[in-house]
Amino acid sequence: MAEILTASRSHDVALQGAILLYGRSIGDFSYATAHRIEPDGNTGRPVIGAGTPFNRLALIHAVRQVAEASLPKGEFLTPNVLSISPAAVTWWCPADRRRVFFNCKELGERSAVVPHPALVFQASHTGFRVFALPGEERPVPATVLYEPPYFNTWDNGKICIGSAHVPKLIDVASVAGWESGFFNSAFTHPNHGGQRVKYKRGAYAFWKDMLDRKFPNYPSQVLIPMKRTLADLIAGKLDN
Numbered sequence: 149m150a151e152i153l154t155a156s157r158s159h160d161v162a163l164q165g166a167i168l169l170y171g172r173s174i175g176d177f178s179y180a181t182a183h184r185i186e187p188d189g190n191t192g193r194p195v196i197g198a199g200t201p202f203n204r205l206a207l208i209h210a211v212r213q214v215a216e217a218s219l220p221k222g223e224f225l226t227p228n229v230l231s232i233s234p235a236a237v238t239w240w241c242p243a244d245r246r247r248v249f250f251n252c253k254e255l256g257e258r259s260a261v262v263p264h265p266a267l268v269f270q271a272s273h274t275g276f277r278v279f280a281l282p283g284e285e286r287p288v289p290a291t292v293l294y295e296p297p298y299f300n301t302w303d304n305g306k307i308c309i310g311s312a313h314v315p316k317l318i319d320v321a322s323v324a325g326w327e328s329g330f331f332n333s334a335f336t337h338p339n340h341g342g343q344r345v346k347y348k349r350g351a352y353a354f355w356k357d358m359l360d361r362k363f364p365n366y367p368s369q370v371l372i373p374m375k376r377t378l379a380d381l382i383a384g385k386l387d388n
Contacts (some may be wrong), residue, residue, distance in 0.1 A: 268287060
């Protein structure tokens with residue numbers, strides 16, 4: 149039976165066909181059929197028409213066309229961009245002074261402009277990540293990543309986005325929006341996982357001292373090195 153679909157159009161792209169996959173279980177496919185999309189005679193809405201067996205060459209051709217069309221188009225790469233792929237954009241921010249926001253019972257509702265270390269960000273289909281760097285140089289593949297010294301982060305640099313406003317797109321043009329979503333959201337609590345800062349009185353005390361402006365520059369001695377490099381991040385090895 150034909151199934152009514154919602155039309156999907158973007159600029160000059162329109163719904164043209166459908167591929168139905170068959171198998172004994174989810175993710176175990178052994179047969180496919182190709183279907184034309186036809187207008188319903190009563191409503192005019194697109195429906196899946198009769199299908200024909202999809203041979204191996206036709207399936208490979210269809211997948212290859214979609215894969216090529218989904219590759220990133222040519223983009224101007226600003227100096228802060230470290231890597232771009234179909235799945236992720238990775239960039240860095242030099243050490244700087246930026247405003248932070250806190251909203252938790254231990255620190256109260258506070259905001260201040262404080263020093264930050266150099267940072268590496270990655271926005272990808274598997275999430276949003278941040279890492280710290282102790283130096284000032286632009287990182288290279290062999291550069292060791294450090295734990296992000298921030299609340300609302302998980303292990304392997306994962307950021308708990310929560311109510312932060314971040315872009316829907318993952319591309320070079322959206323980098324500023326991802327950064328803004330991170331820095332303009334309130335830090336509320338340290339997440340479970342490994343230690344994020346090496347400070348004798350703990351993470352809350354560290355950020356209280358930061359908010360009280362006790363450090364004219366970022367104290368790089370509090371940063372904790374990871375057993376991961378920038379090359380690992382770009383290669384997607386932090387997801388393993």
